[in-house]
Amino acid sequence: MNEVKTKEKLPRSIQNKQVKVGKWNDSLKTSDVNQIWTELHRIVSSHPLVRASKRAGFLVEEGKYNAYTDLTQELFVALLSKDRFQHYIDTGMSDPEIEAEISQIELTNMLTAELRKRYPESYRLARRVSTLIQSSSAFKRFDNIGNPDAHRRLADRLYGLKEWKDNKVRRDVQEMDERVKVVAFYGRDTRMVGCTGDAQIVISNPELEKLIIRVFKAIDSPVDVRSLRSFVMSRLPIMDIHLVPVGSGTDSDDDDRMPFEFTDTRETPEEDLLRNEAEVAAAGFVDNFLVTLNRSVRGKAKQYDRMINVLWHCYLISDSGTQLEVAEMLGVSDSLVSDYRKRIEANLQQLSFNGVNEARQFEKALKRKVRDMITMEKEGVAA
Numbered sequence: 001m002n003e004v005k006t007k008e009k010l011p012r013s014i015q016n017k018q019v020k021v022g023k024w025n026d027s028l029k030t031s032d033v034n035q036i037w038t039e040l041h042r043i044v045s046s047h048p049l050v051r052a053s054k055r056a057g058f059l060v061e062e063g064k065y066n067a068y069t070d071l072t073q074e075l076f077v078a079l080l081s082k083d084r085f086q087h088y089i090d091t092g093m094s095d096p097e098i099e100a101e102i103s104q105i106e107l108t109n110m111l112t113a114e115l116r117k118r119y120p121e122s123y124r125l126a127r128r129v130s131t132l133i134q135s136s137s138a139f140k141r142f143d144n145i146g147n148p149d150a151h152r153r154l155a156d157r158l159y160g161l162k163e164w165k166d167n168k169v170r171r172d173v174q175e176m177d178e179r180v181k182v183v184a185f186y187g188r189d190t191r192m193v194g195c196t197g198d199a200q201i202v203i204s205n206p207e208l209e210k211l212i213i214r215v216f217k218a219i220d221s222p223v224d225v226r227s228l229r230s231f232v233m234s235r236l237p238i239m240d241i242h243l244v245p246v247g248s249g250t251d252s253d254d255d256d257r258m259p260f261e262f263t264d265t266r267e268t269p270e271e272d273l274l275r276n277e278a279e280v281a282a283a284g285f286v287d288n289f290l291v292t293l294n295r296s297v298r299g300k301a302k303q304y305d306r307m308i309n310v311l312w313h314c315y316l317i318s319d320s321g322t323q324l325e326v327a328e329m330l331g332v333s334d335s336l337v338s339d340y341r342k343r344i345e346a347n348l349q350q351l352s353f354n355g356v357n358e359a360r361q362f363e364k365a366l367k368r369k370v371r372d373m374i375t376m377e378k379e380g381v382a383a
Helices: 024-029 033-046 048-055 069-081 084-090 095-118 120-135 173-182 205-219 225-233 269-296 301-316 323-330 334-349 356-382
Strands: 139-141 158-161 189-193 199-202
Touching: 024 033, 024 084, 024 095, 033 048, 033 069, 033 095, 048 095, 069 084, 069 095, 084 095, 095 120, 120 139, 120 199, 120 205, 120 225, 158 205, 173 205, 173 225, 205 225, 269 301, 269 334, 269 356, 301 323, 301 334, 301 356, 323 334
Parallel strands: none
Antiparallel strands: 139 158, 189 199
């Protein structure tokens, strides 16, 4: 999780937002765990981003009063593991400063990290829209005209086109929501970006700026950044897939939920036969693929072992970290890992499958084969 470093004294505007401030120093100095947990639960329950997360379905409702219990416990453990409680005592922070840091920094970081994990494309595009609206000369801010020093949260600031007059009339959100529907829906830019090359660009920055301008012309009104991001992203093909719990109507406490039965997903005899045939074919593909990888390093054992490890950590498992971390784990340079990845991908592109099932069986067979090879290599080293 990315952390924001705490300054010695937080801005007064942040401190003034706290309606109630707990007696943090007394609780921390006496190690009153119950009181600390109670104060954290109060902060979690009143935090605006937490309430928004609950409406979005991030928090699981365990009971009438336990909606924020798990999040409070997670926050408590995070602060304890980072020795933040001891830091507050050692630096002599006041109660309002401790309260502000926990609410505005630690809890916000935790929630935004969860947003990035659940909705990576939406989060990334929302940040890009916010950055463009502030940096581009095509737009200007309307809520601070005549008072440029006015402090306001970014999501609540009003922006519009640079060419508009300062007294431009603002429309209702409902009306703007209808007007934005005339803006054409953008096609998806499938170019891969990111340090690991595993994210699609969706829309380039120049095209995104053009889209924002089209949205402004359609709504013909200054609008707050939060609504603007929603309008812009409604015109983009964003794919954020997340799991949603399902259950039958008889087992649920929600009487309004429609009852349903799960379909029988067991294989038919025909599907079982096709799967077996695909597995046999996939095994042949795996052997040929590994032979071509071996040839690409001219049969050199050491280089081949490294390539197999790069194949395993960069493609077949998802928890090995970034390319730099994989390079450090294998004790090689990042450029060497990058070269091996290019060779692997070039050989993968030469494969040809008759269908999705055959490709899936190839992946499963390759994963089993490479796992066995790496296991044998580790056992050989241990011996």
